[in-house]
């Protein structure tokens with residue numbers, strides 16, 4: 001698949017077929033997050049791949065009862081690692097580590113799409129509750145919850161702003 005096709009065709013998928021994800025696809029998703037760029041190549045991020053039903057349900061409740069999360073066969077929790085980014089001071093803590101997680105998460109969404117899987121970035125959740133539910137060490141902060149599964153709907157693309165509204169070209 002062309003990168004461009006993945007960028008344009010990917011949609012947020014919130015309904016999933018009752019079908020497991022093959023191990024080979026899970027391995028590809030792991031490679032997708034692993035090879036994302038990161039500040040100073042510090043890779044200040046960690047991903048929890050959650051298959052356990054009770055944990056998925058807890059995550060869905062903590063995500064303001066977005067219960068579709070619990071119906072996905074896999075729920076990925078993307079975390080920032082504040083210990084690994086410590087050498088980069090304030091900018092590392094307030095900017096780089098968030099960007100490190102975000103670009104790896106986008107890689108995951110695009111790779112999922114290439115594999116025929118649906119996913120959605122969920123940002124609305126109780127972060128300290130999620131940290132508790134996953135028993136995270138102090139240095140990790142959950143930044144995104146990403147349910148992944150074979151899609152059971154085909155949403156239309158939500159509109160995007162006009163190019164002129166989002167890009168300023170300086171020549």
Ligand SMILES: Cc1cc2nc3c(=O)[nH]c(=O)nc-3n(C[C@H](O)[C@H](O)[C@H](O)COP(=O)(O)O)c2cc1C
Nearest residue numbers: 010011012013014066120121122123124125157158
């Ligand atoms: C930072 C961030 C937070 C988001 N949080 C949620 C969320 O809590 N629940 C949800 O259903 N979708 C969430 N989304 C998905 C957006 O609603 C979705 O990407 C947007 O509507 C555009 O649709 P598309 O992904 O199909 O292009 C989030 C996306 C981002 C990038």
